[in-house]
Amino acid sequence: MSTSSERPESAVAGAPAPSRLRRVVTNQQFVLFLVLLALIVFFGIRNSLFFRTGEFSNLLTDFSGLVLIAIAETFVITAGGIDLAVGSTTAVTGVIVAGWIQPLVTHNVNQAVVLLVGTAAAIVIGGLAGGFSALLITVFDLVPFVATLVTYSVGAGLALVISHGAPVGYNPSAIYWSASGVGMVTWLVAIVLLVAIVLGVVLHLTVYGRYNFAIGSNEFAARAAGINVRRHLVSVYVLAGILAGLTGMFFYIRSGSGAATTGVTNSANLVAIAAVVIGGASLVGGVGRWAGTMLGAAVLTVVSDGLIFINVPPTWIQVVVGALIALAALLQSFRRRSRRMT
């Protein structure tokens, strides 16, 4: 069993790999899992109502509103980029889709058709928003930070202009459907989780995911190995846009209307990035895991819902989320430094 006093050379290939147990224990995901359990126990002790299935169902729903854009950020960040636009893409998609499908709602078109048409529209709108970022990055050579900030501003502005600052549309049967399901899991949540799992498989088991990590790890190496880097990056930002669009549709279904504030006032883009960083991804790219992001998003959801539950004012929640991001970033630079020393 290796100990902390082992010789530095053991980090080099040729030395035996660390034991399986040690690999698990030093694993950030395992720590996160413990943190998540501790948080649930903490909130449970402070208020026993936290364990009621109703609250658990709320947690799952709030988690679903975050997880798709968090996975979007996982793809973008591990590819060496960043996407600040997802929050406002969620908003602008919500208000546009809500406006477009309202005539169907008022003409009593079958609810399933309405929602499917809306989802298709959300994919197109979100994809266009992502495509706009991708255009700025790959054709006009803007750095992702600036390019997606532009998209963010355009999206947030458009959402306000289109909605005039008020909720768009009204679809009570969508709200009704959003609460239906099996046990604690609504259909809506189940669909989101299914999409999330498919994306995890794509990230870690397919050639597409492999290219994603290769580009984030060393863009030149990826290009030199014959990978079409530009095409891949375009697809990643479009994917992120689509996932933000789907999140916009998610909130439309939950609230029966679209609002320009959704994903904007709560800085959903930053929360999503926080989930990725807390999950152990490197902000310089090449390193990150789907499971880490899932856990990061779960921790953030439990913290923000739990704080509300024990009557902490919502304004403090942003502070706590900020502190969590700082903690995760600190942990990252700490590990980077300790790795350099070995």
Place this chain on the structure above:
Amino acid sequence: MTTTETRQPVLELRHVNLHYGSVEALHDVSFSAYAGEVIGLVGDNGAGKSSLIKTISGVNVPDSGEILVDGTRRHWRSPHDSMAAGIETLYQDSGLAPDLSIGSNVFLGREKRRRGLLGRLGFVDQTSMEHEALEHLARVGITIPETNRTVSELSGGQRQAVAIGRAIAWARHVIILDEPTNHLGARQSAEVLKVITSAREHGLCVLFISHTLPHVLEVTDRIIVLRLGRVVRDAPTKEFTVESLLGAITGLNE
């Protein structure tokens, strides 16, 4: 006149010019390279050696001039095209992705897919890639116990060894090695020279770039000297000594 010159060159450059913005990196570069030949490419820092090989591999697109493989004019749009034509390149500035495993790096851009439907859906066959990577590397004398470690965990020399192993594993016609003995100790450098010689025996054409002139004189058949982006000498290795080669590189005794 050597016998090689009556054969078809496996790689030929005609009047290649390359600029980076206003910087002229290559000026009217022409040469031919034959199968089973080791060519040394030497020149001072900034002479254009890396620019030249990146042009051959499709990383750079020349402003003008032609590249011919087996007598056919080719237009590379990306490194993918040159790889498909059997040209493999070891880049001076690391061509490895440090966060990926050794096996994934050996197969980068040519990922093995799983059989059947999963493969068509893009699923990679990681186990067999790790396994075969080990064999590929072993074949060129590189032994690494586990290929599932990330490259970032390797020493500089080990990384270089993996990169060389990958290039050797995939090269079909031409293998380009840009300062392959960088970061390597004496024993590993000797290994690389052996790898070069055995590549020649397998009928490959090797382009070998190095600042270590004794190495160049030891393993090459012909030496091309670049100075300020121009070919200033192209002659059989036996016509050079370390001194005359140094003179050609610096242009001092002309």
